[in-house]
Amino acid sequence: MTARSVRRGIPLARPSIGERERALVAEVLASDVLALGPFARTFEEAIAALAGRRHGIACSSGTAGLHMVVRALGIGDGDEVITTPFSFVASTNCVLYERAIPRFVDIEDDALGLDPGLIEGAASSRTKAILPVHVFGRPARIDAIAATAERRGWNLIEDACEALGSRLQGRPMGSFGQASVFAFYPNKQITTGEGGVVVTDDDALARNLRSLRNQGRDEDGTWLRHVQLGFNYRLDELSAAIGVGQLERIEELQAGRRRVAAGYADRLRGLDWLRLPFVGDGEDVDWFVYVVRLDPTIDRRRLMARLEEVGVPSRPYFSPLHLQPFLRDAFHFSEGDFPVTERVAATTLALPFSATLSGEDVAYVAEALVDAVDAQFHV
Ligand SMILES: Cc1ncc(COP(=O)(O)O)c(C=O)c1O
Structure with missing residues (x-):
């Protein structure tokens, strides 16, 4: 940036x-x-x-x-x-x-x-x-x-x-x-x-x-x-x-989301520290949010802060339900109870996503993400 x-x-x-x-x-x-x-x-x-x-x-x-x-x-x-x-x-x-x-x-x-x-x-x-x-x-x-x-x-x-x-x-x-x-x-x-x-x-x-x-x-x-x-x-x-x-307008809105998802995929494909959203055989996904998965060595909190500094909001998605305070108390859950959920939740990052996000914004977000990760690995 x-x-x-x-x-x-x-x-x-x-x-x-x-x-x-x-x-x-x-x-x-x-x-x-x-x-x-x-x-x-x-x-x-x-x-x-x-x-x-x-x-x-x-x-x-x-x-x-x-x-x-x-x-x-x-x-x-x-x-x-x-x-x-x-x-x-x-x-x-x-x-x-x-x-x-x-x-x-x-x-x-x-x-x-x-x-x-x-x-x-x-x-x-x-x-x-x-x-x-x-x-x-x-x-x-x-x-x-x-x-x-x-x-x-x-x-x-x-x-x-x-x-x-x-x-x-x-x-x-x-x-x-x-x-x-x-x-x-x-x-x-x-x-x-x-x-x-x-x-x-x-x-x-x-x-x-x-x-x-x-x-x-x-x-x-x-x-x-x-x-x-x-x-x-x-x-x-x-x-x-x-x-x-x-x-x-549903077709127009779907086409907009498809365009944005394809734009992210084009720009973020092939990076060894990032997993694109998974689509299996026979699945046709109209994304609600666009969530990538980061390599666990990346400090997500720092990455999000850096993205925020350059005007890119991002969020972890979701936070495990069994570790929510009220559910943890009610059912005596603890960390490690659902390891796949916890591992996935620790590495997710939702990127800006909507049917109307422009191609320039998609490019900007993708570039900001790559820059922010590069900065983290090279300090
Ligand atoms: C998986 C899931 N279930 C239920 C809901 C509840 O929907 P609402 O926010 O309309 O009550 C949502 C919406 O945010 C959701 O994402």
Whole structure:
């Protein structure tokens, strides 16, 4: 970076909000229907269609969607759910909300999803479900996981919050679980601000989810008749309108992310201290974040500080769940419990990534990264 000026304003993530989204939000405002209206219905149906599912149930966040699914599947006190410690905290919190117990299994080093070979070792007579996460947009080994779930009669709850648009052998992520959940926070492939959609092929489950999100009303939403304890997990119309606009632009947004990912790969390929994001056979990944892996000899903290100095934000991604203070205390986890997760988490670095990142910015980030690592090895 010596001969060049510091480039300012490269964001780690950035939503792309266009004229269409603005127009649709204006339409909602003009209509006076700000909740329980047509946009949420349009959005959930379109997301279900993308995932090849019969039903979509829009809700206020991915977390809300996961929570409703755990509740709707009758998972409760003392039941166990096999899941991954290499995730965002919501995939475990949704289990804890219902006083069920997350049983972590370690991950695979390349696919980054929970390791199918470790599932049986974590099973018990209380196991009710398995909850894999498609990390960073790339598929977990969902075929093997689904086969085990099927054989053992467990529910499969698919956390596809990071994986809208990714495919395995042509099949969309989000099409594998009894219920699968997408999320639309502004750093996701498409956004609604806050929001989520649960998809499923199960008619009864879909009915129940619609009731749960709407304060436990019965299916037709009868004014003040509540048939069960529910939540207010509805998606408002302004958010849904943004989502409808984003879906109209999804190909443009996907192409932008593909361009940026290819730009990084071109510039960072072949470096002996860096691993590019892994893509396996038959996988078509629409990245949610672009996470490279550093050689363990690199001091990541110093590297990030140096990148920050030249205007490049970067982050470790994720931090292991079993080492989060509240989970560590509750379940007496300690370092070394899930060694692959810990080893991977210690070397990840998320680079600036969005559909609108310019080619110049990609080049700048890649060059800054190489310079910063060179500087570390040559002091
Ligand atoms: C793997 C995973 N699960 C669940 C969620 C929860 O989604 P939300 O932030 O919409 O509640 C996220 C989103 O950040 C996620 O990345």
